[in-house]
Amino acid sequence: MTLGAEEELHLIDLERWQLAARAPQVLARLPKGNYSAEIQRTTVETNTEVVSTLDGLRSELLRLRSGLVDVAAREGLGVAAVGTAPRSEFRDFELTATGRYGRMQEQYRLLVDEQLICGTQIHVGVADRDLAVEITQRIAPRLPVLLALSASSPYWNGLDTGYASIRTIIWQRWPSAGATGPLPDAAAYDELLQDLIASGVIADAKMAYFDVRPSAHAPTLELRVCDACPLVDDAVLIAGLFRAMVRDAEREIEQGVPRGELRPLPLHRAAIWQAARGGLTGRLLDDSAHPRPLPAHEVVRGLVTDLRDVLEELGDWEEVGELVETALARGNSADRQRAAFVQHGDLADVMRSVVEETQGPASGPAIATPALRRYRTRAGDEGIDSNAVPRPNYRRVVEHIRGLGEAGVADREADRDRWATEHGFVFGVAGAQRPFEVDLVPRIVQPYEWAELEAGLTQRARAIEAFLDDVYGERRILRDGVLPEEAVLGAPGWRDDAQRLPGEALRAPIQGFDLVRNEYGGWRVLEDNVRNPSGVAYAIAVRQLMDQVLPDLPRPDHLADPATALEHLRRTVLAGAKPGTRGALLSTGEDASAWFEHRRLADGAGLLLAVAEDLEVRRGTVVQRSTGDRIGSLYLRIDVELPDLLDSSGRPIGAEIMDVTAAGGVTLVNAPGNGVADDKAMYRSVPELIGYYLGERPLLESVPTYRLGDETERQAVLERVGELVTKPVDGHGGRGVLIGPAADAAEVARRRVEIADDPAAWVAQEVVPLSSVPSLEDGLLQPRHVDLRAFVYATGHRRKDYLLADLALTRVAPDGSLVVNSSRGGGAKDTWIVLPEHRRSRARER
Template sequence: MSAAGRPLLGVEEEFHVVDLTTRRAAPQVELLLPELDGAEFARELQRSLVETNTPVCETLDELGGHLHRLRRKLESVAEPHGLGIVAAGTVPLVDLTGDDISAGARYEKMQHEYQALVREQHICGAQVHVDVPDRDTAVQVVRRVAPYLHILLAISASSPYWRGNDTGYASYRSMVWSRWPTAGPPAMVETAAEYDAMVDSLIASGTISDPGMLYFDIRPSAHVPTVELRVCDACTEVDDVVLIAGLFRALVCRAREDIEAGVPLPTTGQELLRAASWRAARSGLEGDLVDLVGPSLISPPLLVGQLIDRLRPQLEEQGDWEHVLELSQATLLRGSGAARQRRMFGRRGELVDVVDALLANTQGRLLRIEPPVEAPLARELLAEYAPGAYDEAVSPAGTVLPQYGWMFRTLERLGPRGMVAAESALETEQRARGVTFGPPEEHRLFPLDLVPRIVSAEDWARLTDGLAQRVRALELFLRDVYGDRRIVRDGVIPATVVDNAPGRHRNGEIVPQDVVRIAVAGIDLVRDSADHWLVLEDNLRVPSGIGYSIMSRRLVRSVMSDLEPPTGVVGLEDVPGRLRAALLSATETGTPGHDEVALLSSGPTDSAFFEHELLARQMGVPVVTPRDLQVTDDGVFLVSEGGRRRLSALYRRMDEKDLMTSKGADLRPIGRALAVAVSRGNVALLNALGNGIADDKLVYAYVPDMITYYLDEEPLLDSVPTYPCVDPERRAEVLDRLSELVLKPVDGYGGAGIVIGPHAERSELTEVEKQIRAEPAGWVAQDMVALSTHPTFTGRRLEPRAVDLRAFVFQSQYGAHAHLDVVPAALSRVAPPGSLIVNSSRGGGAKDTWILR
């Protein structure tokens, strides 16, 4: 313990010695050791490895300084011999000859006893020591810290390649290490005496020869009064080692506080600890990790963030809070070491590039290899690929566009067979997680394609501004049209358009004028060229897709570990929190129960019920149905076995008509009572009742006029040219051009009733002509837009499929001002073959969407 009361700490780092000519592991450590200080440098089991030991340190800055110093010293000694130093769990190019074991009786005995296990030990770890007052405390600390070790492993994961191949793991070192008989979670003992008795038994059994051969993920040190962390890969970045050391020290401090407070030991079983470590080794920071509270799978940024929040008191006490927070944010942004290695390999498909990057990054130097401008990639997957008028990833000549080059190098390595295997794994993951869409009797998996779509930072910036502008105008329209109707009185929109809108509902008139009506907007966009996006449709009632976007990212990452997003992809982990903040903004902050929010669903019969449960779980709120609610003069209450609790806000995810006719907990119709509660301000219902007036196909035609009228601005995003058939002149033009236009029923949703003129049979056009003549107010027509296409896997190869983009805008109310948040959880929807209709209910699918920073 330091004079300032901080537990002291130190780090042991293991490094690969690499031949700078061949980039292969080189059993030449004997050339280096005579020139190195024996107190800080040591040989390892393999002659291609070397270990450094920092002095005992008090601060993280001091620790980082020593780590950099020791790495520089190693490089300065190695380079004159044509050797380099790599900090990573494994080095990609290595020969397992079995002849490269370091001299010494202990190592020779291990080679004889453990055979192949010893030959495989071309692996490197980073061990962190934190001091403790005695061995009884050490044993207790070990048990209490063990449930968090998989998070530290994920941060360190840096060993995807093994003997020239990608293993599919982020930390394959963990898989090699786990073969030792004493590797894995710590023993379930509680005192030093029990621990020592266990060690004696293992030695007596002949399994190990000394206490140093206990290779638990965490253990009391065999030589010094410390607790030793052993689960982590060697880290290419010094900052990652410092981050892990800071978190580990804080975990030790918290465990000691729990011991003093008499907090019981955790009861997590070793089998679950092993499972959590395996998942971390498989995924690194690029796939879901195990939250042992539950247990459940959650995203790494969320789990890391929760850990840091939990450790904040200890980090602040050590003076490490700001340092660890900054390092964690940087690490999550750049991704795991394994992901960075795969991205480097994807540039040219050469493992020597990976080794060069590891050599440079070990010393803190950044090495970039620029991709070629265009390359004939993925020939087998793109066989017979015929790009449409505008394909987002493939040029008219059939070459992959530069922004997709590194992605298609990965797809090329997978090939059709690898893609089929990934598709099968994807379906297995979806079934395990219950990722469905559609009526419950169908049990249909949510259709998800394996090839992500990229949206550039420049495109997203333009879309963000345009979407925010559009939602501002639509919000003002809703307040106006259920109030003074100025836009009608001033002749901007005909009264018949408003009065006959299918989504118009008298409940919209009782919503208080000062509340946000559009808490969540889902705006559908298409593009017909590289730099031209258009709004296709506005969804302001109960737009779905946010949760499917979040889950799509997780699923694709889990089954396509080779296909890591570039560093600059915007994460989705904070989207549920941003949604919750938008909902809470509608409540009176500071009043008791203001944060009691629930997601209102019709239940398992809803086609998007999976999403309802996912979003509610991520926001930390319950899913309720009308049968769970009781409405009184005092407000809206959630009724459960535990009693009643008043709700301040309901996130509405069920149809307005269904809600109005549903029965509450007292078996009486709840709709009218709920509407009265909304009108009195007793509960916020989001999205508001009556929003449908603003999102039908006919009102859509007037949104550009709304923007000009309410905001005095020109629209930033184009709309598809739309012709209301209720207008006699426009109707005549539509009837004359039926075979050229897209014809849509005003009250149609989910793609129902749409007739695409250029693709329709003569009989279809004749029938729709009759319907337009009979009920012109029920139809609009739009110019045909050549939707962009995107490569989509079809079981044998990639084919171009039409895509759109559903973007989500959250709106919060803070005083007199509304805040608009265009979130990055955008969902790319994919049309079936030969179709331009992307809706899931009409056979469409979806893609993970990578929005670049």
């Protein structure tokens, strides 16, 4: 039960934060017994002495890293023990000049050229090779847990791959990687190797790249499945668990316990893939004969519990138990790397973080900020990391809130409620006006994120406008077969009378988009709102509330002013109006759910606020009845389509205005018929619209969506209603949304019946694990799921005429919910947008 380890470590140029192919120069200054070359010149391998304890292994790893770090520093280099260096690129590969490696490159080509990867190999002393082969097969189902703990390679070729360990996916391309399959003894193992060598597929026994193998050069069993670990303690944890797994299997053999039936190789590959994909944030397959996907933390703790007797025998129980809980609390390296990237969107930051961890203490860099001990940490929290420590961009805010104490927070919340009452800050739900709930902890959006959203959302808005112009005009997209006619002309939002608008009209100059961030920090568009998106006035009012209630809350530099959206709104509404006319906001009136917003927008943007009774048509012109003022543009915020609008006397004022619009006498801001572009079924086609109309690739991802009018997709969804989100095609405000994993069996059964009765009326989406932001609950900070509504204004058809407004509304779900809509108990929080440089200069010009 002795221990040893081999670590592969990247050499990093500390000026460029890229891989440095200078291993020969570094190795020339290091002792050959413990340091050696690898196939790529950007990597050095260390080999520990044989030890008998975890403490001894920790000391050896630290000693060898220290020696390498000292020598590398003289070359201006750092060291990073990660599966892939975050900024590595294909062109960084340089082959180590030996005959063997040259032959491998000639034979395997791309497989060799992409080997910019590093692993950790753990050796456990097993002198009997027959015993080693038997142990290998008994422990195979438990290996994915070790991979998940070690996962440290989310980035490859400068991109987030979506995997926790892309190194595993790259490594598995080797013909001799993975599991061996059933083998009775060492002789059979040796025969397998000889057959592989004789086949010409591998050159020698060293190329037996199995997940676990009897070592080719020592009386040990060698674990090869793990990524390199930047924190020494993570490598020590994996060594402790691996040794316990080996000893557990050895004890079974000693006791005559028969080996169970081996898991089929496809299931083994599936379990390894699952661990590589999600690491500790996803699910792992358990080690049962018919494996089930379970939360990773549950599987890890289950393994430790199963191994308790052996760990106690080895004297490792307390240490491994503590290391496991620490690893689960802070996440694996992949989680920490993604958290580092989210701060500024720069992979150089990620490189710095992995170098700092690799070259630092065994347990990782010291944490300077106190942890929030009662905070329910979770993957994907934007403000609090897995150690319950505030992230840098939230640190001053959290410290200020904590400094208030529970009594101070209660006072501020009372001030908030008084402000809301005094200013009539309400939202209509089911005909009643309710207070608009505001959480006092802001959400912070970094400059690089806002720049990313600006590019992606203006692209999406341009494509949607082009689609509306086309389907109410030439209908090229239908003639070309990109969309079927029934998906457009039969959509709930289609209006024949919308074809009457002048050809040059902008149909959707104000568009709203609901976005979510997943657990990896990536943004996805959840819904498009093209009819009458609300939220602008609420976002402005939330900032006004915060300025009044928490004026001393530390604000970041270059914070966007949401009130600037009012000028953008005015410019957008008046863009198509004739000289000498006025712009007006046409509202349903005091019964409208967003009446608060209608009043605020009209007042702030200098627009007339009108209801149906206030308007009439005179000599082909829309006028305000009481003053005779000519209306050149109407911003529609009504609950019905304009052609159906009647005043209190039954006069068809909407149809009369449509006649004026068709003649060019008034411009409509967000015209009738726009619903064809924002129903839930059309959402799935927006990426196709971007390609068709703009000739571009989508810059923002959508959520995988199923159209249930399609029989194949419907059958697949009916089997998975309990796993998906199902929504009515024409729904809004959260109406009719069923989140399958949170629903009971009766709700799922009813939804299946509803879908079967009218399939085209429904869509289904995969559940997105929404990010969370710290929010106040009974004076304490706790995570709440959030989304983001952002707004694009357009004054013309050119790319430069589209503008992302410098404000957004963060909507907050109730505790335990994923639904953020105000009508379903959701609230909001102030959104602090830190402007990117190009928007700062624009703000200064204003």
